[in-house]
Amino acid sequence: MKVLLVNGSPVHYASAGGNITSFMDRVFFSAFMSGRGEVFTHKPAAAVVSARRSGTTATLDQLNKYFTISEMPIISGRYWNMVHGHNADEVRQDLEGMQNMRILARNMAWHLKCWEAGKKAGVELPKQEEIVFTNFIR
Numbered sequence: 001m002k003v004l005l006v007n008g009s010p011v012h013y014a015s016a017g018g019n020i021t022s023f024m025d026r027v028f029f030s031a032f033m034s035g036r037g038e039v040f041t042h043k044p045a046a047a048v049v050s051a052r053r054s055g056t057t058a059t060l061d062q063l064n065k066y067f068t069i070s071e072m073p074i075i076s077g078r079y080w081n082m083v084h085g086h087n088a089d090e091v092r093q094d095l096e097g098m099q100n101m102r103i104l105a106r107n108m109a110w111h112l113k114c115w116e117a118g119k120k121a122g123v124e125l126p127k128q129e130e131i132v133f134t135n136f137i138r
Helices: 018-033 056-068 088-093 095-120
Strands: 005-012 045-051 082-084
Touching: 005 018, 005 056, 018 056, 045 056, 045 095, 056 082, 082 088, 082 095, 088 095
Parallel strands: 005 045, 045 082
Antiparallel strands: none
């Protein structure tokens, strides 16, 4: 496995920060346009977000869309991958959020072990089809 992607962002106005959004736009666009989109296909990914109060689910949705458009399995914990707090000390007090991050880490490790076991057992990746685009404005 050459790619494993875990990214994170603080929540700004119910969306990911500008730096991570710009990075993800460029990385995924360049991989797709260069014909190298397969570098992400079937590789595990996880997004984590942190907020003082709210906007986390919208931000997770925004970040996860990069993964789904690239056929990447999204690894999760037992809840949405988020923590709450105004600063690092407050985040550490979010016991449920911190537990979920530990569960997420264990789930990612398990997925990676399954990936390797599958490769050793000869389990092949799904057949890729040529991409078809439909323009709705005709």
